[in-house]
Amino acid sequence: MSGPILSVEGLGMRFGGFRALHGVTASFPARMLTSVIGPNGAGKSTFFNLISGAFAPSEGRIAFEGRDITGTPQHRFAALGIAKSFQITNVFPALTALENVRIAAQALVSRHDVWRRRDELPGLAEEARSLLEEVGLTHRAGAPAGSLAHGEQRSLEIAMALASRPRLLLLDEPTAGMSPKETVVAMELIRRLARERTVILVEHKMKLVMGISDRLLVLHHGELLAEGAPEEIRAHPEVRRVYLGERA
Amino acid sequence: MRAVADWFFRHPVLGAGFFILILPFITPYTALAVMILVYGLYALGFNIMYGHVGLLSFGHSALLGGGAYACGIALVHLGLPWGACILAGTLAGTLIAFVMGALAVRTRGIYFAMVTLALSQVAYFGFYQAEPWTGGENGLRGVNLRTLGIPGLSLDFTTPAVRYTVIGLLVWGAVALLARILASPFGAAMLAVRENEARAKACGFDVRLVRLQAMTLSGAFCGLAGALLALHLSIVPIETLHYTTSGVAVMMAILGGSNTFFGPFVGAAVFLFLESVVSTRTEHWPLVVGVVFVLFILLARQGIWGTLVARLR
Ligand SMILES: Nc1ncnc2c1ncn2[C@@H]1O[C@H](COP(=O)(O)OP(=O)(O)OP(=O)(O)O)[C@@H](O)[C@H]1O
Numbered sequence: 001m002s003g004p005i006l007s008v009e010g011l012g013m014r015f016g017g018f019r020a021l022h023g024v025t026a027s028f029p030a031r032m033l034t035s036v037i038g039p040n041g042a043g044k045s046t047f048f049n050l051i052s053g054a055f056a057p058s059e060g061r062i063a064f065e066g067r068d069i070t071g072t073p074q075h076r077f078a079a080l081g082i083a084k085s086f087q088i089t090n091v092f093p094a095l096t097a098l099e100n101v102r103i104a105a106q107a108l109v110s111r112h113d114v115w116r117r118r119d120e121l122p123g124l125a126e127e128a129r130s131l132l133e134e135v136g137l138t139h140r141a142g143a144p145a146g147s148l149a150h151g152e153q154r155s156l157e158i159a160m161a162l163a164s165r166p167r168l169l170l171l172d173e174p175t176a177g178m179s180p181k182e183t184v185v186a187m188e189l190i191r192r193l194a195r196e197r198t199v200i201l202v203e204h205k206m207k208l209v210m211g212i213s214d215r216l217l218v219l220h221h222g223e224l225l226a227e228g229a230p231e232e233i234r235a236h237p238e239v240r241r242v243y244l245g246e247r248a
Numbered sequence: 249m250r251a252v253a254d255w256f257f258r259h260p261v262l263g264a265g266f267f268i269l270i271l272p273f274i275t276p277y278t279a280l281a282v283m284i285l286v287y288g289l290y291a292l293g294f295n296i297m298y299g300h301v302g303l304l305s306f307g308h309s310a311l312l313g314g315g316a317y318a319c320g321i322a323l324v325h326l327g328l329p330w331g332a333c334i335l336a337g338t339l340a341g342t343l344i345a346f347v348m349g350a351l352a353v354r355t356r357g358i359y360f361a362m363v364t365l366a367l368s369q370v371a372y373f374g375f376y377q378a379e380p381w382t383g384g385e386n387g388l389r390g391v392n393l394r395t396l397g398i399p400g401l402s403l404d405f406t407t408p409a410v411r412y413t414v415i416g417l418l419v420w421g422a423v424a425l426l427a428r429i430l431a432s433p434f435g436a437a438m439l440a441v442r443e444n445e446a447r448a449k450a451c452g453f454d455v456r457l458v459r460l461q462a463m464t465l466s467g468a469f470c471g472l473a474g475a476l477l478a479l480h481l482s483i484v485p486i487e488t489l490h491y492t493t494s495g496v497a498v499m500m501a502i503l504g505g506s507n508t509f510f511g512p513f514v515g516a517a518v519f520l521f522l523e524s525v526v527s528t529r530t531e532h533w534p535l536v537v538g539v540v541f542v543l544f545i546l547l548a549r550q551g552i553w554g555t556l557v558a559r560l561r
């Protein structure tokens with residue numbers, strides 16, 4: 001299937017009287033890496049929060065694989081097939097890296113069962129281990145997540161998002177706070193992940209995503225300014241104007 | 249020493265069994281040992297919310313007290329057999345916790361503490377007013393269980409050794425069940441909610457439902473503790489429902505170490521031991537216990553058991 005995996009129509013969000021996002025209509029083709037870019041405060045995280053269910057939109061609709069999911073509680077998103085990593089790192093700090101990923105994987109199959117032992121659930125520990133390997137954290141499996149370096153925590157979060165086996169992976173500035181070296185490794189990882197699933201990446205550094213994105217969406221002042229292939233966006237006069245002076 | 253400690257931490261249920269086995273030999277009198285069992289269970293039940301889900305409840309007196317009254321009423325007014333009385337107490341704790349949880353789980357932090365405190369006050373006045381059933385301010389008297397009928401056997405519950413053995417076995421069973429629940433998939437859900445609510449939701453956990461389920465479970469354990477308390481004391485004082493009883497659970501859990509499985513039980517033992525030793529010497533015993541508590545908060549933040557676990561690991 002080559003139809004859109006996610007589409008939004010007239011999406012808007014108000015915080016009190018402030019319009020953080022307004023009238024965004026867009027669709028995201030399956031198995032592509034689409035980046036949502038825009039300067040600071042453009043509404044990228046707000047957009048991300050809406051499509052990941054953190055808040056219900058004030059206006060507009062969201063459809064995933066043809067189903068209207070507007071207003072679905074956030075905790076259902078993982079089961080739908082949508083997972084995310086946050087702009088601000090969110091892990092389970094006191095638990096080991098391995099346990100972080102194992103719990104994320106467990107959440108898909110068992111959440112309220114008090115009768116079984118969780119170490120008897122088949123396959124979860126193995127799955128967690130292989131996900132840690134995928135993001136390059138095998139050597140840190142036994143360390144408490146809170147003791148990991150910032151960049152490692154970001155990678156751990158991606159592993160946790162992958163543990164819910166998403167068909168749509170949402171990443172909000174996954175390289176925020178990473179060193180240039182870590183950033184290169186992370187972008188390589190994201191490119192690899194995008195081969196097998198749809199990825200929507202939110203990023204304010206345009207340069208960073210130009211090379212790896214199939215498509216780009218540009219937000220500015222809460223509105224959709226432009227969308228298209230990287231070359232089109234690069235040449236877009238409005239986008240050039242918005243990003244002028246912000247050489248990312 | 250390290251090997252012994254390690255064994256203890258790796259087998260918490262057997263360790264708890266060992267603790268319960270030696271307890272009556274290290275306490276000055278058996279009644280104190282029974283109180284430690286009961287309050288140890290209460291503190292463990294409280295710590296499901298505090299240590300494992302990360303919510304500070306200030307209303308757990310309603311769960312202990314509700315369990316105690318239900319058990320007492322079942323015995324005094326309904327004349328039910330002892331097993332049914334204990335079950336009634338457990339169910340009452342469960343039910344009260346469910347209602348409290350349903351009203352409180354949308355809040356967190358200090359608001360959760362305030363809502364649960366307010367609801368426990370409602371319980372206090374409810375039981376206080378229902379005098380024909382509860383004895384009002386005099387408490388429920390005459391909760392006298394003399395003989396325990398077990399198929400093929402009749403035991404004299406007034407004998408300290410019998411009483412300790414019966415209550416000890418029930419508490420040990422509850423401890424084993426709790427350890428098992430904490431090792432379940434739901435146990436991990438509680439940790440996820442405690443550690444990071446936003447991430448827990450993103451993983452797919454319904455945070456409110458996890459909290460409600462945990463609160464209800466907590467109520468079952470505290471209700472059972474309440475039932476055993478009623479049978480042990482032969483009376484349910486109205487003070488059981490007082491908010492200070494909620495505070496006692498907080499102190500025990502923190503004193504022993506809320507981040508460990510068995511810490512709250514150890515906290516209960518130390519708390520009651522101190523109380524019994526100091527209160528025979530001075531009427532200002534709450535002051536002494538309070539000072540010890542504050543010293544522990546300042547010097548051993550992990551609590552007694554928590555510090556031991558960390559040192560010996
Ligand atoms: N919960 C909120 N309440 C009020 N205002 C908010 C809230 N969240 C975001 N905003 C406002 O909405 C606007 C868009 O914010 P958003 O976080 O979506 O920007 P962004 O594009 O992600 O920026 P950045 O690149 O800094 O992450 C900002 O002006 C912000 O102050």
Ligand SMILES: [Mg+2]
Nearest residue numbers: 044045046087
């Ligand atoms: Mg943002």
